[in-house]
Amino acid sequence: MTAKLNIDEANNALKDLNSCLSEDKKWILQDGKLTKSFTFRNFIRAFGWMTEVAIWAEKLKHHPEWFNVYNRVDVALTTHDAGGISELDFKLAAKMESLLA
Numbered sequence: 001m002t003a004k005l006n007i008d009e010a011n012n013a014l015k016d017l018n019s020c021l022s023e024d025k026k027w028i029l030q031d032g033k034l035t036k037s038f039t040f041r042n043f044i045r046a047f048g049w050m051t052e053v054a055i056w057a058e059k060l061k062h063h064p065e066w067f068n069v070y071n072r073v074d075v076a077l078t079t080h081d082a083g084g085i086s087e088l089d090f091k092l093a094a095k096m097e098s099l100l101a
């Protein structure tokens with residue numbers, strides 16, 4: 001479950017995750033992390049989304065690395081236990097997309 005994905009597996013999962021997203025909203029594999037920069041209408045929208053994600057992160061026992069300034073949240077997902085990207089990162093990424101208002 002938390003095994004590190006090889007490059008082919010990660011690229012396949014990335015393709016699935018990005019399949020419904022427009023070109024400017026796609027996730028990117030970068031430096032061993034699954035990354036995306038989200039932009040919201042304002043800080044409250046950004047922080048509200050982060051709060052919902054936080055509840056799911058606890059439930060999944062998998063936590064995001066993220067950086068928030070005003071309406072922007074830069075996300076970088078990785079699985080420390082696996083030393084790279086695992087299915088859990090893609091699961092959390094998909095949850096983040098589903099929680100967008």
Ligand SMILES: C[C@H](O)[C@H](O)[C@H]1CNC2=NC(N)=NC(=O)C2=N1
Pocket residue numbers: 061062063064065077078079080081082
């Ligand atoms: C014991 C506990 O489930 C682990 O330490 C979890 C917690 N949250 C985690 N979050 C992330 N992003 N990577 C992990 O390897 C990880 N490990």
